[in-house]
Amino acid sequence: MKILLAEDDVRLRKNISYILKKEFYHVVEVDNGQHALDNAIAEKYDLLILDWMMPYLSGIEVCRQLRNDGFNGGILMLTAKDDTADVIQGLDTGADDYVIKPFKMDELLARIRATLRRKEKIIEKIIQVEQLQLCIDSRTVLRDHIEVELTKNEFLLLEYLFINKGQVLTREQICTHIWGYDFDVSNNSLDALVRLVRKKIDTNPEKSYIQNIRGIGYKLRNHCVS
Known part of the structure; x- marks a missing residue:
């Protein structure tokens, strides 16, 4: 929503x-x-x-x-x-x-x-990226139509990347979305979260959906965006 x-x-x-x-x-x-x-x-x-x-x-x-x-x-x-x-x-x-x-x-x-x-919002909002589907209303992620089990923070990370697919998001933007505007977490915490999500959604480690933009943050890879 x-x-x-x-x-x-x-x-x-x-x-x-x-x-x-x-x-x-x-x-x-x-x-x-x-x-x-x-x-x-x-x-x-x-x-x-x-x-x-x-x-x-x-x-x-x-x-x-x-x-x-x-x-x-x-x-x-x-x-x-x-x-x-x-x-x-x-x-x-x-x-x-x-x-x-x-x-x-x-x-x-x-x-x-x-x-x-x-307001009877009955239509599920779905963002498709290759084999992945992020269903915003039901707060689920599907890979090849099979649900991927995610924690709240893992979903928040994917949601933010999907909604802004194709755009580079800074570490600060991502941390604010996940942990709040007064967050006090290290860069290692975000990197660790990204690694956990990659293990759950990637079928090919050499072509991860989540691309690291050195010194800035993360984005969905251009060749993965539909």
């Missing part, structure tokens, strides 16, 4: 993004309403999480414009406003649900799951 998170409070945005990525969601972060609107128009998202009060455009304005343009994905509002009239305004504008600040992350995750269920 792909989520756009629009929140101008940096600390809160990073905390939410960290938790969502741990739950295997693919998260794109923006810090103002105009960027939220532009991103939602340019790319397809299953869910938008919009802060009510943001620079340039409010969450309500973004919601209204997108619904008028035919956006049918889920929209969840984050708001410090708990007045009934404000809540009704948000729902009438097209939001599916709202969470009042401050909130517990468990509540936010429950609201997200409920919103996505109501």
